[in-house]
Amino acid sequence: MRFQRISLQNFKPYADADLDLRDGVTVIHGLNGSGKSSLLEACFFALYGARALDETLDDVVTTGEDEAEVTLSFVHEGETYRIERRLRRTGDRMQTAACTLSGPDVEIDGATDVREFVAGLLRMDAEAFVNCAYVRQGEVNKLINATPAQRQDTIDDLLQLGKLEAYRERAGQARLGVEDVLNRKRELLSDRESRIEAKEEAGLHDRLNDLETELSTVDDEIERFEENRDRAEETLADAKEILGDYEETKSEIESLESDIAKLEETIESDESTRENLRDEIVETREAIDELDATLDDVVAETALDGGASGVDTDALEDRRDALDAEESSVRDDLQQARQRQTMLSNQAEKLRERAEEFDSRAEEARDRATDAESSAEDAEARAENRASERDEVDSEIASIRERFGEAPVDPGSAAAHRDSIQSDLDDVRDELADARAELQTVRDRLEEAESLRQAGKCPECGQPVDGSPHVDAIGEYEARITELQGDLEALQERRDALESELETATSLAEAETRLANLEERRSLLDESVADAESTAEERRAEASSHREDAAEFEAEAEEKRDAAEAQADAATEASERVADLEAELERIESARDRLDRVEDLRERIADAESEIDRLRERRETIADRNDERREYLREKRERRDELAAEIDESRIQTARENKREAASYLDDVETKLRELRERRDELQNEIGGVRGSIEQLESLREDRDRIRERVERLASLHEEVSTLETTYGDLRAELRRRNVETLERMLNETFELVYGNDAYSRIRLDDEYDLTVFQKDGTALEPEQLSGGERALFNLSLRCAIYRLLAEGIEGSAPMPPLILDEPTVFLDSGHVSRLVDLVEEMRRLGVNQILIVSHDDELVAAADDLVTVEKDPTSNRSSVDRVGEASLAAVTAESDD
Numbered sequence: 001m002r003f004q005r006i007s008l009q010n011f012k013p014y015a016d017a018d019l020d021l022r023d024g025v026t027v028i029h030g031l032n033g034s035g036k037s038s039l040l041e042a043c044f045f046a047l048y049g050a051r052a053l054d055e056t057l058d059d060v061v062t063t064g065e066d067e068a069e070v071t072l073s074f075v076h077e078g079e080t081y082r083i084e085r086r087l088r089r090t091g092d093r094m095q096t097a098a099c100t101l102s103g104p105d106v107e108i109d110g111a112t113d114v115r116e117f118v119a120g121l122l123r124m125d126a127e128a129f130v131n132c133a134y135v136r137q138g139e140v141n142k143l144i145n146a147t148p149a150q151r152q153d154t155i156d157d158l159l160q161l162g163k164l165e166a167y168r169e170r171a172g173q174a175r176l177g178v179e180d181v182l183n184r185k186r187e188l189l190s191d192r193e194s195r196i197e198a199k200e201e202a203g204l205h206d207r208l209n210d211l212e213t214e215l216s217t218v219d220d221e222i223e224r225f226e227e228n229r230d231r232a233e234e235t236l237a238d239a240k241e242i243l244g245d246y247e248e249t250k251s252e253i254e255s256l257e258s259d260i261a262k263l264e265e266t267i268e269s270d271e272s273t274r275e276n277l278r279d280e281i282v283e284t285r286e287a288i289d290e291l292d293a294t295l296d297d298v299v300a301e302t303a304l305d306g307g308a309s310g311v312d313t314d315a316l317e318d319r320r321d322a323l324d325a326e327e328s329s330v331r332d333d334l335q336q337a338r339q340r341q342t343m344l345s346n347q348a349e350k351l352r353e354r355a356e357e358f359d360s361r362a363e364e365a366r367d368r369a370t371d372a373e374s375s376a377e378d379a380e381a382r383a384e385n386r387a388s389e390r391d392e393v394d395s396e397i398a399s400i401r402e403r404f405g406e407a408p409v410d411p412g413s414a415a416a417h418r419d420s421i422q423s424d425l426d427d428v429r430d431e432l433a434d435a436r437a438e439l440q441t442v443r444d445r446l447e448e449a450e451s452l453r454q455a456g457k458c459p460e461c462g463q464p465v466d467g468s469p470h471v472d473a474i475g476e477y478e479a480r481i482t483e484l485q486g487d488l489e490a491l492q493e494r495r496d497a498l499e500s501e502l503e504t505a506t507s508l509a510e511a512e513t514r515l516a517n518l519e520e521r522r523s524l525l526d527e528s529v530a531d532a533e534s535t536a537e538e539r540r541a542e543a544s545s546h547r548e549d550a551a552e553f554e555a556e557a558e559e560k561r562d563a564a565e566a567q568a569d570a571a572t573e574a575s576e577r578v579a580d581l582e583a584e585l586e587r588i589e590s591a592r593d594r595l596d597r598v599e600d601l602r603e604r605i606a607d608a609e610s611e612i613d614r615l616r617e618r619r620e621t622i623a624d625r626n627d628e629r630r631e632y633l634r635e636k637r638e639r640r641d642e643l644a645a646e647i648d649e650s651r652i653q654t655a656r657e658n659k660r661e662a663a664s665y666l667d668d669v670e671t672k673l674r675e676l677r678e679r680r681d682e683l684q685n686e687i688g689g690v691r692g693s694i695e696q697l698e699s700l701r702e703d704r705d706r707i708r709e710r711v712e713r714l715a716s717l718h719e720e721v722s723t724l725e726t727t728y729g730d731l732r733a734e735l736r737r738r739n740v741e742t743l744e745r746m747l748n749e750t751f752e753l754v755y756g757n758d759a760y761s762r763i764r765l766d767d768e769y770d771l772t773v774f775q776k777d778g779t780a781l782e783p784e785q786l787s788g789g790e791r792a793l794f795n796l797s798l799r800c801a802i803y804r805l806l807a808e809g810i811e812g813s814a815p816m817p818p819l820i821l822d823e824p825t826v827f828l829d830s831g832h833v834s835r836l837v838d839l840v841e842e843m844r845r846l847g848v849n850q851i852l853i854v855s856h857d858d859e860l861v862a863a864a865d866d867l868v869t870v871e872k873d874p875t876s877n878r879s880s881v882d883r884v885g886e887a888s889l890a891a892v893t894a895e896s897d898d
């Protein structure tokens with residue numbers, strides 16, 4: 001394994017740094033505190049994280065920065081891997097924001113997984129790496145000062161002997177586990193054996209025999225007592241039957257006697273009922289006599305022949321029919337009388353209404369006549385008004401026509417005449433405006449011509465006046481002005497004449513319009529006068545016709561009133577007749593009431609007589625029933641006497657005694673039987689228990705055999721596991737012995753190489769990893785007793801030896817990480833530095849690909865294949881790395897040669 005490239009961002013003193021690391025020996029040099037160790041730490045941090053450095057994440061990030069990144073590429077067994085760790089501040093703590101490892105066929109995410117993968121890949125955890133490959137500054141004494149046990153652990157781990165120890169421990173644990181189980185099973189076995197012994201001592205079979213014998217005796221006894229009990233039960237039943245019969249007879253006699261008493265009582269009470277009935281009959285008879293007397297009285301009041309005794313049903317019917325006939329005739333008359341009365345008073349009422357109607361119609365006609373008269377008067381007034389208005393219009397028309405007599409036009413052409421004058425006037429005004437405009441223009445020209453002439457220029461063309469043909473123009477202008485002024489005057493006169501003519505024409509046109517309106521108004525007034533006059537005439541005629549109507553209606557009303565009077569008198573007569581007829585009806589009604597009374601009395605008498613018959617019948621029935629009862633009574637008495645004779649007192653006595661004895665025996669025998677059965681149950685339970693115990697004993701024996709077998713198997717397993725445990729132990733001891741021998745040899749070789757002087761003869765590394773250094777004279781020294789420089793060399797030798805052992809001693813590919821030495825020369829004098837250089841070369845020769853050394857020792861610098869300079873900018877306090885090229889390397893080397 002070797003590093004390829006390390007990139008840093010904000011790692012410790014580095015702000016941003018990149019370094020390619022090559023094969024061979026790379027020496028990193030620079031001033032104290034320039035950041036050399038930090039560079040190596042960065043590689044280690046990339047592989048194993050901050051905890052492996054005994055630092056926190058806050059320690060590794062540049063103070064004051066919130067983010068950092070470290071990327072390491074390395075090659076292992078021909079494959080390239082790359083680890084990237086990114087840190088970020090979260091709150092007030094730095095945290096790993098990302099940690100990934102990528103390689104051929106692997107992508108790993110997460111600090112823990114990456115660390116575990118690296119440890120597996122390199123077969124070294126952080127501690128092993130530190131112990132073998134990375135000698136941190138000031139830690140050169142670590143392995144020397146370690147106890148043999150720590151040293152042993154470290155070296156065993158590196159050589160993978162730790163695994164054998166783990167196997168041995170596992171086998172040991174398995175052995176302990178087996179022992180545990182074995183002991184428990186043994187305890188179980190002895191428990192079963194002692195339980196079996198206890199059960200065997202109890203004599204279970206003898207006990208079972210005794211119990212079974214007793215059980216059969218008890219069963220026999222139960223049978224015997226059950227037979228006796230059955231017999232006693234029979235005797236008891238017989239006695240009970242005899243006694244039951246006796247009780248029955250006795251109760252029959254009793255019931256007969258109560259029947260007899262009841263019958264006697266009933267007969268007596270019925271006899272007394274008969275007495276009462278007889279009394280009732282006598283009373284009823286007396287009531288009939290009274291009714292007969294009353295009937296006589298009523299018949300006497302009625303117009304019936306023959307008196308009470310002579311009245312029969314037919315006579316009563318005849319009388320009733322006569323009354324009915326009489327009533328119906330009276331009712332007919334009454335109805336007729338009522339109808340007549342109603343009719344007459346209705347007629348009177350109607351006639352009165354008609355009279356009123358005629359009155360009101362007369363009133364109405366009078367009102368209409370008055371209305372018509374007043375509207376005739378209105379129309380006459382209107383006609384008069386319109387006529388006077390017409391006179392006024394006529395006079396105005398006459399005056400207008402008079403005006404037109406003097407005028408140049410007739411009515412009808414005045415408007416056209418005015419329009420023609422207006423248009424003449426408009427023409428003259430236009431001409432007037434044109435003449436004025438021309439006059440103004442000529443005057444302007446004249447003025448201009450005169451001013452030009454005064455300036456000596458031609459007034460026409462503005463040229464100098466001498467020789468100009470245009471001086472005559474001024475005279476022309478003046479002639480034109482005079483002409484135009486004459487025209488203007490004539491035009492103004494004409495305009496004034498036209499304006500006055502227009503005034504007259506306009507007033508005539510207005511008079512013409514007024515005349516037309518007046519003539520139209522006059523004809524309307526003519527119509528209106530005619531209308532009003534004819535309306536007045538019509539109204540007058542209407543009024544006289546209404547008055548005639550009113551007189552007629554009044555005469556009619558008088559006539560109707562007289563007729564109404566006559567009908568009212570007739571109605572009064574009719575109502576008198578009605579009253580008479582109603583009195584007649586009342587009389588008939590009371591006659592009929594009397595007839596009802598007679599009939600009622602006759603009915604009541606008949607009822608009383610039939611009641612007497614009924615009572616007599618009841619008396620006879622009761623007598624018959626009592627005869628029957630007397631017969632029953634006799635029969636029951638006979639039966640009672642017979643039963644009394646049947647009873648045998650001595651037999652009953654015996655039965656009573658038997659019953660008593662049997663019952664008491666049954667009580668006793670039940671107790672006895674219960675006791676016996678309880679005993680039998682006890683015995684059966686006990687037998688069950690003994691049998692169960694015997695079965696348990698059997699199963700215990702089986703159990704014991706099974707456990708014994710298991711114990712034997714466990715014992716043999718225990719033996720096997722113990723053997724395995726010892727084998728692992730022995731194997732490790734053997735391997736370790738061999739490793740220790742090799743390691744001791746290599747250590748001596750290396751030590752010889754770096755410290756081949758006269759003082760020390762050899763180093764011993766015993767099986768327990770105890771280190772002893774022997775002086776030439778044979779005295780032994782503890783390594784701690786060596787001087788500082790000696791200890792540093794000794795430690796280096798030990799590490800290189802381990803490294804060699806790793807390289808040679810482990811089957812398969814050894815991890816062979818870069819050998820990293822941080823300030824190894826601190827305690828060394830220059831002679832020993834040369835030896836260190838030899839050691840480094842030797843390690844190269846042994847196949848260590850990459851050796852990284854932090855040092856400012858010139859000799860080591862000279863031995864470098866590659867030189868890296870680390871510098872720290874004193875102002876920014878940030879470090880930077882720089883590779884020194886071949887040339888400068890030579891220069892540095894040459895410099896150091898001086």
Ligand SMILES: Nc1ncnc2c1ncn2[C@@H]1O[C@H](COP(=O)(O)OP(=O)(O)OP(=O)(O)O)[C@@H](O)[C@H]1O
Pocket residue numbers: 011012013014030031032033034035036037038039058059060061062063870
């Ligand atoms: N987290 C950090 N942030 C900034 N600077 C840091 C941080 N941790 C350490 N340093 C600085 O880095 C320097 C230590 O670097 P390092 O130990 O790598 O130096 P060196 O070159 O190995 O020195 P020496 O030759 O003395 O061993 C110190 O100056 C220290 O102040």
Ligand SMILES: [Zn+2]
Pocket residue numbers: 458460461462463464468470
């Ligand atoms: Zn001119």
